[in-house]
Amino acid sequence: MSKIRFLLTSLTLGLTASFAAAQNPTELRMTWYDDGNEGQVLRDLLDRFEAENPDISVVVDTVPYSSGILEALPLQLASGQGPDMARVTDLGGLSEYFLDLRPFVADPGYWETNFGPFLGWMRPEGSDALPGLMTQLTVTGPFVNKTLFDQAGVALPEGDTTWEEWAELSRQVAEATETFPMVMDRSGHRLAGPAISEGAAFFNAEGAPALDDEGFRQMMQLMTDWHADGTMLPDVWVGSGGEYAAGNEQFVNAQVVFYMSGSWQISQFAETIGDAFDWVAVPNPCGPAGCTGMPGGAALVGIEGTEHPEEVARVIDYLATEPVQSEFYARTLFIPGHVGLAESGVDYETDSELTTAALETFSTEVAKLSPIAYDLQGYPYNRVVFDTVRDRLTQVFTGELTLDDAIARMQSDVDDGVAEAQRGE
Amino acid sequence: MATRAPVSKPSKPLSERLSGAFTWVFELLMNTLGLVLEPLQRLVGVKRMAYFFLLPNLLIFGVFILFPMLLNFYYAFTGGTALFPQDRPLVGAENFATLFDCGNFLNPNTCTEDRFWRGVYNTGLFILFQVAGTVVFALVTALALNRKIRFRGFFRSVYFYPVLLSPVVVALVWKWILQRDGLLNALLVGLGGEPVAFLLSGSWALFWAIVVSIWAHMGFYTLILLAGLQSIPKEIYDAGSIDGAGTYRSFRHLTLPLLMPTMLVVLVLALIRAVQTFDEVFVLTGGGPGSATLLIVQYIYTTGFASQIQRFGLAAAASVVLGATLLVLTLLQLRLGRSERPL
Incomplete structure (x- = not known):
């Protein structure tokens, strides 16, 4: 009897594990830092993205700006141990590690139009790459x-x-x-x-x-x-x-x-x-x-060493869309790093x-x-x-x-x- | 007549069963090891077997200490900003030449790497006063705690307590005490005085960095010296007393010489610790104001890791210089210790 129970339990566990493995979404890690409430706003937006895209899950690792972004991240990137995405301010200095999203994004023209003035800051010299988007213009x-x-x-x-x-x-x-x-x-x-x-x-x-x-x-x-x-x-x-x-x-x-x-x-x-x-x-x-x-400002960029470039591009492309950008800036009270929004104005959520x-x-x-x-x-x-x-x-x-x-x-x-x-x- | 229920054989207590299981596992493990080690012992002989037992520790030491040290040594002869050694161009002794390129070694402003030399001088001053202060205060405290005083156990704990704190916590607590609107200035103002910019003046900042470091580490050395004091036989003091030795002479001619081997250990440990100081001073002052409390380890860290252009080669060369200096100082101390005349 106990043998039968053992076999049944093992079978159930095995099946559950295989099912779970099959359902596991691709986990992407994003290194982030906060000046204000933007981490919270980002999480809300990512939750919405994950609900619409159950095959991707984004883990946001919030780190201190100085020790995490300025000191530790460059070493991680140099050693090939970096995250899939990161929020950075040393745009030119780290540009060699950024993923070119151009082959993956839905509409590169939209990116050039709306992020064009800032792309030069994060591109390696002579490149036309689309490394990421500004999360704030300062x-x-x-x-x-x-x-x-x-x-x-x-x-x-x-x-x-x-x-x-x-x-x-x-x-x-x-x-x-x-x-x-x-x-x-x-x-x-x-x-x-x-x-x-x-x-x-x-x-x-x-x-x-x-x-x-x-x-x-x-x-x-x-x-x-x-x-x-x-x-x-x-x-x-x-x-x-x-x-x-x-x-x-x-x-x-x-x-x-x-x-x-x-x-x-x-x-x-x-x-x-x-x-x-x-x-x-x-x-x-x-x-x-x-x-x-x-x-100045900070940009969200994809990291070249990622094993999931397509998924990274999907996340960033989603965050780059005008409605998402509009909500992000309205709630964070940042100056938009998006030309379209800068021209049309942001309806900031503040009294x-x-x-x-x-x-x-x-x-x-x-x-x-x-x-x-x-x-x-x-x-x-x-x-x-x-x-x-x-x-x-x-x-x-x-x-x-x-x-x-x-x-x-x-x-x-x-x-x-x-x-x-x-x-x- | 009531029939007695059959008495079941009492089961073995849990501890006995656990012990049995442990013995069984132990024997199994030993027998398995024996399968390998016994033929090996026959092959190499009993005396050489010690090396095989040391092997796991040596491996750990080699991978986590020796290999990084050798790698650091190699990096000291390379340039550029690439992280991996194979991508780094060899530059010979250029990094050492940069470090030692000085018009006048007593004036850091004449050196190419002025921050390195500021770090050297600050570290020298820090070591001198921190080590001396630590040993003196630890000795005085150990002597006091070795006497039969009330609440001796409590005081021993109190003096040891800071050792248990993280250096970052120590530094933050003292920062709150010492900053412009901190506790100490509140006290000074409360007493009718003027606030003092303890962490905004170079000499005050170095002074407090030394004080905080002594406070944080003294307890550990007190404990070692206390153990040393307690190992001195009481009969020696009795004999000294019969010969007419008072408190001072007993201390000078009995306690100090007998405590000297322990003092030497304390001195070497305190010296190594002082040279390695980084975290508590970094959190307390950040190396400032200016570079008034910049220690050599912080220079290495900043040069190698905290700058946009990470100069690993220069940082590695500075750590080779630091390591060599430390080695010479330690050997010198040990030599001096050996030359001490025995009682």
Whole structure:
């Protein structure tokens, strides 16, 4: 009797296992990071995709931005152990690992029309590949705490305002309200827009990175002076060692008047600040060469080493469709990296006037971006430039280097790094 | 007359049955091994069999330690950014030349790889004060805990407790204490003082990195020294006391010399640990402000892994230099230890 029961149980288990194996969908892994609520929105969209496509299942691995996306992912990709898809910001630097979706997507023309301006950032040189889609277009720019301005009785400036004027106004407000005047994310990317506004060219006539010009030096000098006289909160640049650091915490806690960051903070501010105080996105301050921020953003790309390129393309092609894109941007409060939506406008899901105004300000800033800013963003080794500017400039603040020495070090760091990357190619 | 129910044979207790099963499995395993090992022993002799027993451990050591070390050594002579060794061009001693290209070794600003030399000097300072501080505080604590004091068990646990914490937790806790609006500054302001930028000044940051590291690791060395103190026979102190030795002379002429072998072990372990320090300082200060607390291991990590252009060759060369320095220091210490005159 027990033998019969054993045989029947084994048979049932065997059949169940074979049936389950036959029904198992293809599992795709996506490495992702969050600035705000986009991971949650993405999951909702993927759930809908999976319901319509039961043969594919997408596992989203959410990792920290710095250690997961900037440090671990490049190593995984180089060793051939990467995910099937990933959300990345080092678009040019990692482009050799991206899957070309062109042979798999339903309508490459739709992709060229709607993602064309950004595809160049993520394509290897000379390629016409379709590596992925932007999950947000970002623009750097400042936020100010308007409530502190009101409390200090200082009017917000109108029209073009220089960096020096903003610094002076912020100092007045900070003095009256016992706060800190300014803070900037500890990032060379954030500093690049102001430097270009001051006249930095970033590239020489041959198109190679060149950091020693008057405009660049002027912005570095301003940052040095502001750290020396207490205009800039030191905690972020001086107190964060050799890594990227954001100043959003200090702004959210109303400790600073002026915060230089970018459009990706909007959804977070809408959530964390709410109506605790009036926060306003203001146009990028000006210098002699313009009033520009830096473009940027994150892209969702397929990874070339995937064993399921067709399935990866199906997922990304679904996420690229206009209705899905429209919902994604409406719920995440990001500036769309989709030309059609940028032209027709996104109906953002927010009742907050502050949020809507901030989105409008940053959308307007897109049109004012300098061509140098686009070139720098498209340069495949731009992170080398951004990182050395960030770290060497901090050494000036702490007295380890003079500004002259720091600029010479920045240039040699970039030259050595690029030469090393090109060795053996 | 009631009939007695037949008495069933009592079954063996569970522990006895488990023990029997274990013995059976053990014998089966040994007999199977015997099938292989007995002919092998006849072939190579009893004395050489030890090598076969060491083989599994040697294999693990070889695969996970020796092979990566050799690979690292090879990487130190290669360039480029490719990950796999076969894709990396050989560059000879170029990486070492870059590291040692200095106008003046005492001034990092004159070196091509100034961060490497800043890391070297910071690590040197860190080792000097952290190791000395750790050994001194551990010794004092062990001496105190070796006395018959009240709540001795409690205090022994308290001093050992930080050792159980993850370095990241240790660093985060101290960061909350030391940051501009942290607990220590709140206390200073509460007492009417001015807040101090503990983590925004280079010298303060290095000072606190050393203090935090001593606090986190001292308990482990205290425990080793305590064991050393307890192994000193009481009769020696009795004899010293008869000869008129007071507390200080007993400590100077009895405790210290007898504790010296244990101290040497503590010193070597503390030194190796200090050179390897990375996580707690990285979380506490990130190597900053500027590069004031950048240690050599963080330099290696940043150069090899955290930059967009990952210079594995340069990072590997720096770790070869670090490993060689550590080896020389350890051998020197052992040599000095051996030359200590026995009591």
